Ligand SMILES: O=C(O)CCC(=O)C(=O)O
């Protein structure tokens with residue numbers, strides 16, 4: 001049995017296939033309004049391998065000059081982010097354990113060779129409310145550890161429809177995506193993996 005760090009909850013198969021399809025439709029509508037863009041690492045300007053967009057009143061963005069932050073507008077179009085689809089709010093209510101509403105949903109798209117290095121989600125002013133993460137499409141190898149870099153980590157697969165909650169003691173757990181397993185899902189017509197993370201930004 002895999003033991004997850006305290007406060008880290010993995011809910012396999014939270015969304016059945018019809019719900020996954022409905023959510024993909026909602027994400028397609030978001031991306032049509034707020035296109036995926038290539039985020040840059042702070043200072044170096046190195047492009048990340050994932051492509052990103054957001055929905056909600058705030059979105060997480062990063063570029064060379066201004067680094068990691070939340071803002072109300074898409075960095076390329078300058079337009080406000082599209083609203084959070086109702087289904088995301090439903091999922092949030094079901095698993096977050098919070099009465100607050102999320103302001104931001106970061107949408108990450110991983111092609112076959114994309115990954116995400118170990119990091120903490122700590123750009124929110126609210127570091128108590130849980131972060132809720134939803135996986136769609138190809139599977140990935142997810143890694144999660146404790147609150148300090150360099151500590152012990154555990155790895156497991158996230159499949160389409162799985163939800164991960166980083167709450168309580170797990171809110172600041174280091175986590176990342178080591179690899180994508182291409183062609184492991186038929187959900188997205190052109191393959192790849194979508195990850196949606198719901199975040200409360202303001203306390
Ligand atoms: O893709 C994932 O499962 C994790 C994404 C993530 O950690 C993030 O966007 O902060």
Ligand SMILES: [Fe+2]
Pocket residue numbers: 119120121175
């Ligand atoms: Fe994260």
